[in-house]
Amino acid sequence: MSPRILILGGGYVGMYTALRLQRKLRRGEARVTVIDADSYMTYQPFLPEAAAGNLEPRHVVVPLRRVLNRCTLLSGWATAIDVAGRTVDFSPHRGESRKIEYDVLIVAPGSVSRTLPIPGLAECGIGFKTVEEAIHLRNHVLAQLELAASTTDQAVRREALTFVFVGAGFAGVEALAELEDMAHDALRYYPELKADELRWYLIEATDRILPEVGPEMGRWTLEQLRARGIDVRLGTKLESAKDGRIVLDDGTEFDAATLVWTAGVKPHPIVRHSDLPIDAKGRVKATSRLTVEGVDGVFAAGDCAAVPDLTNPGEYTAPNAQHAVRQTKVLADNVLAHLRGGKMGDYRHAYAGSVASLGLHKGVAQIYGRRLRGPLAWFVHRTYHLSRVPTVNRKVRVLIDWTLALFFRREIVALGALSEPRREFELATRDK
Structure with missing residues (x-):
């Protein structure tokens, strides 16, 4: 019987590794199985543009069954890993759980949002790691504009037009910048609203934003955001969000209908439910x-793994897409070397730089030591990520979306029923 390769996670590491393995494995040499809760891989750098309406949400995801046509896909969750017994506990979306046996295991479940025990956060907050969250956030922001334009209650109006983002890394800054840009464009359809009524807050516990692009470009980005009227609070923490009442540790209090949490990530919980060796960060x-x-016979990469950075001895590679995608080449080739008794290679990659979008035609970048800002950085951001999004199919669809946006304004419509599709039918059944 051919060896069984089991991959936990269908994200960057899981999908790209499986794709490379199915291309390089000889017929009958091994069987590859991928476990993931979703049937698609999300290209997360495009989530801000999907949330802002610049990209069709379906175009930022890659269907796993289409690209991994020579692999077995199991939709559900890996709940525990037994290295000694070489099994993984698998739980499908419905039905009984079972054990999956393996000969080679690749641990790549990625990460989840890192939260804190802040009162009200679980009830009021939303993350920004999935396409579902991006779609919901877009619909929610537009719904708040509709509410504010329709109500005569000034307290409700102020709360609806207050948007709070916690965490000033890539996810927080890009999500806020894109949605603020979208809301600003939408105001042309809301004569009842004025631009200065919208209040945008960016809360960051440290003393800088976008540390990935360096201090100088971080300061420039801070100036640009504040010039757009965004209230950026550095060295500030969220203390409470109970019942939508935002309380900051600098004494500020106000009501907000929107709270987005992007303050970092932590390894997927499956790592803790295993007998694998883990470090202090999990x-x-x-x-x-x-x-x-x-x-x-066990491999690991991506956000859940502490991989030594050979270009910076004593440090570990950062949990970002750039490293995750590049690690997959070494990972897949080392799995093949393990099966064939060959020599494994080391992962070594010098950090090329970072790019960030700050809205339409706005951006910031640091690439190989060169600093870019404004439209040029925005263009580099799009070009880089277009080259990295997997499959020609998705590249073409994304390019078509961007081309159409040159000639037509983005759609400003909130499809709130997407999150509660049965609500209208349930109301109809009650009306007897």
Whole structure:
């Protein structure tokens, strides 16, 4: 019987590794199985543009069954890993759980939002890691404009037009900038609203934003956001959000109908439910060859793994898409070397730089030491990510979306019923 390769996670690492393996494996050499709760991979750098309406949400996801046509896909959750018994507990969306046996295991479930025990956060907040969250946030922001334009209650109006983002890394800054840009464009259809009525807050516990692009470009981005009327609070923490009442540790209090939490990530919980070696941050201890320390036949990469950075001794690679995608080449080739008794290679990649979009025709970038800003950085951001989004199908669809946006204004419509599609039918059944 051919060896069984089991991949936990269908994100960057899981999908790209499976794709490379199915291309390089000889017929009958091994069987590849991928476990993920979703049937698609989300290209997360495009989530802000999907939320702002610049991209069709379906075009930022890649259907796994289409691209991994020589792999077995299981839709559900891996709930526990038994390295000693070489099994993984699998729970489908419905039905009984079962154990999946493996010969080679690739641990790549990614990360989840890192939250804090802040009163009201679980009830009022929303993350920004999935396409579902991006669509919901877009619909929610537009729904708040509709509410504010329709009500005569000034307290309700102020609350609806107050938007709070916590965390000033890439996710927080890009999401806020794109949605603020979208809301500003939408105001032409809301004569009842004035631009200065919209209040946008960016809350950051440290003393800088976008640390990935360097201090100088971070300061420039801060100036640009504040020039757009965005209230950026550095060195400030969210203390409470109970019942939509935002309380900051600098003494500020106000009501807000929108709270977006983007203050970092942590390894997927499955890592804790295993007998794998983990570090103080809850990441799987990996080697530069992307094998798990002291465990034969188990590999790990991506956000959940502590991978030594050979270009910066003593440090670990950052949990970002750039490293995740590049690690997959070494990972897949090392799995093949493991199966064939060959020599494994080390993962070594110098950080190329970072790019961030700040809205339509606005951006910031630091690439190989060169600093870019404004329209040029925005163009580089789009060009880079277009080259990285998987499959020609998605590249073409994204390019078509961007081309159409040159000639037509983006759609300003809130499809709130998407989150509660049965609500109208339920109301109809009650009206007897």
